[in-house]
Amino acid sequence: MNRHHWTVLATAGVALLSAGAIAFVAWAPGDTPDSTPTTPPVRVVLPGRPGESAAVSDSDQVRAPDGSAYNSIDVAFAQMMIAHHAQAIEMAGLATGRAGAAEVRNLAGRISAAQQPEIDVLRSWLRDRGKPESDPGHDHAGMPGMQTASAIGELTAARGADFDRRFVTMMIAHHRGAQQMAGDLLRGGTDQRLSEIANEMAVEQGSEIRRLDDLSLNG
Template sequence: MTIRTFTRRAALATAAVASALVLAACGGGDGDGAGHTGHGTDAGPSASAAGPSTSAGAHNAQDVAFAQGMIPHHQQALEMARLATDRAASPQVKDLASRIEKAQDPEIRTMTGWLKAWGEQSPMPGMDHSGHSGMPGMMSGDDMAALEKSTGKAFDTKFLSLMVEHHQGAVAMATTEKEKGRHGGAKAMADDIVTAQNAEIKEMKQLLGEE
């Protein structure tokens, strides 16, 4: 019995020491762990809060306005460019018109996709652009009618003059998007528009003999 009692007491003492060690470790972990958890919690919301503002998916009202405005703006540029196929005399003008169409048609599809994903209304293809005449660089109905009636060198001059103005409007709209937009893709497209269309403006002015 004495041996059994001694053995049981020794076991109990060992268990008590182990429990004390476990409690001490947990106590120390609570102090340090709380600090680390606190930093992690602070960092977590900050990171997630910063994420949406810089992610390609996040957007704001300016992004919507950019897409809804640039789509009909591009559509009118495509209408102008397609007129060059059988009206322009200059190979350079025809080449420029072709490049404009190849660049802007895919951008229209991309912006239409954004608006759909955002649950926003997208301008319909072939719509009357008279309601957008207040946008920078948009041609009036009279301008478009005059361009349609032109051929040869007269068409080239009118096309280049109107397209310079049209491009300048697009650059202004894209610059606003770069400054105030939030959507990564929209801001990147705006940057591409500024770069490409400024280069084409310079090209067109050279063809007009202005530079």
């Protein structure tokens, strides 16, 4: 079966997946390919190499080239966390020349140092699976903890104690959002490495939230 024939199968009760696989969908009597199926995809056909037979797998257990299993929740987490971390790094970078307290500048530096390597790992994870770094269908602005453009603008314009106050408040909210996203991944993802990353991330950002809380209490 070659890729040019897959679209024909889609009209016979088969849905195409972005990974180049085919998920079989069950339509109830009276359903059509243009209607919403009554049951979700449950099996996936993964094309083999030329001359090899296709393999069938559970839709939430697609195999990566290294043999690890992953699903759409894993992919969405990696894509969205790249954008989420990027905003945290943007906010942390503003502390240089704006923060009034040395403690805020130091913590901002630690945040950047911790999150950039995580972005690199997530990019590599997506690249190894042939996935794009971002999905236009994802609403990055609506992710938990993401700060609005106007809030970032106000932070950029702030100086001294005003910057410190805004930075602490915004970064606590941002970190809590990342923890929520990590929890969603741990509940629904299947990739073991990503689960480890999400767990480490939640612990690390919890520690930073406590430091930020201490700064806000002392400010």
